[in-house]
């Protein structure tokens with residue numbers, strides 16, 4: 001493996017959760033974006049962390065993988081020191097709302113304690129920049145208008161509450177220690193390599209298998225969709241040009257009702273509408289999220305994807321990659337699926 005010279009390395013970044021959906025796309029973007037950044041990926045490889053997402057970059061000379069947990073302070077401290085890390089982007093998180101309703105404790109551990117461990121390790125080692133990848137869910141249900149960064153957090157699920165707690169901790173490091181922190185709050189992200197527990201990949205893969213699409217409640221909930229590549233360029237822009245201590249919303253501006261998205265997926269695949277099954281709603285289900293993204297636009301970022309085209313290419317990716325999701329759906333996923341949907345789909 002060629003050694004990078006000290007002079008050539010622009011940034012020595014620790015990307016946590018880099019084997020996950022958004023993290024793996026971000027990592028690939030960084031490797032493409034400049035030719036000097038060294039990337040260390042720390043991932044615990046829990047159920048949704050997947051090295052298959054990184055096969056194409058696994059032997060890249062500016063990429064290193066470390067198998068470990070962000071809650072393990074010793075591992076984090078040692079790798080910051082060993083790789084002379086100057087920047088951290090924290091993607092590592094438990095992210096699925098339904099799982100947080102089934103088992104909230106793991107969300108507090110990874111999302112809150114894990115962030116606390118990273119912040120403290122970064123402070124002690126003098127890491128230059130710390131970017132926290134957060135979510136629009138911290139604003140809670142938004143019946144009208146669009147959430148601004150200055151709005152108070154009002155999380156409603158254990159997942160959203162854990163992320164909001166982590167955001168507050170990150171901000172406290174700015175106020176208390178002057179740490180150079182940034183927070184991004186992204187909207188609903190979709191694209192290739194998304195673990196099929198989330199709405200779009202679940203519905204696409206179920207439709208491909210001629211299985212029912214379990215639509216919660218009336219299906220009229222609204223989400224603001226963003227393609228993963230747009231989300232990642234947004235995060236990279238904030239990392240490069242954001243003002244420390246600030247929060248930046250990153251949304252695609254493509255508001256759609258769940259029912260419309262489900263129908264669009266079926267249309268792309270030429271499958272019957274009868275596959276849609278209205279099932280018992282998610283507990284505390286937020287009806288709508290929507291982001292005001294004026295602030296990130298002042299940094300020169302804007303999303304590129306058109307929702308319909310990006311949805312189509314995403315659906316086709318799952319159609320073309322049954323081995324990627326087939327492997328996942330035959331493992332731990334089955335037990336989870338039965339637990340969450342078994343009773344819902346049997347009535």
Ligand code: DAU
Pocket residue numbers: 095096097098134135136137186187188189197198199200202214215216217221222223258282289
């Ligand atoms: O808004 C950003 C957030 O988006 C991220 O921070 C979260 O990590 C991500 O999970 C996502 O949260 P949502 O709860 O909005 O995403 P999910 O894909 O779980 O669901 C999208 C919508 O689809 C939501 O209104 C619930 C609905 N849904 C979802 C599933 C899994 C269904 O109707 N049926 C389903 O089986």
